[in-house]
Amino acid sequence: MKRFFLVIIFILPLSLLVSCQHPTQTENLNAEEDMKDFIEPEPSEWVKYSKIVREYMYYRTQAVVKNDIQILWNQYPRLKNDIDFKEGVNVEKEEMESLNKHFDLIDANYNIESYGRMKVNMIDDQNAIVLVHGSTVYLRKDFDESGGEYVMKIFLEKTNSQWTVVKTDEYTQEEYKEWFNSRQ
Known part of the structure; x- marks a missing residue:
């Protein structure tokens, strides 16, 4: 039940904003087509990509908490x-501002x-996209929690x-609905 409320905390503000928007290309998203080139990496590759994603999430959550x-x-x-x-692109600042507007976060x-x-979708030797279906939970000063589920593509470049x-x-909410329904 708590997880349900966590998801609502993230999706409700997004749904209010999306419902006020004009239709976009995401409403015509074909989730199966969007996912066709993503495969589970081999164990040694998994270690490499998971480290990169964990590092990104560390800095992201630190930015939000602080x-x-x-x-x-x-x-x-x-x-x-x-x-x-x-479109959900590079929205970390929005998440930080939204959560800190409503909550005192401590962890x-x-x-x-x-x-x-x-x-992972390997574009070429220098570019990859990692698809992550995870969760983030923020501990508030009142020791309650906020946060929830996300589906995200993380674009990587090798230099x-x-x-x-x-x-x-x-x-976004529309993309998530399409993706979720395609898995049913």
């Missing part, structure tokens, strides 16, 4: 570009595979043998 988006942007400067809340926990195994996060694309 109400300072620069913590994330200092590590991944390209995430401050091309922000598009309507965070995340699980990058709480709802499903991580999958000098190092992978770095260059873009994130979280599923």
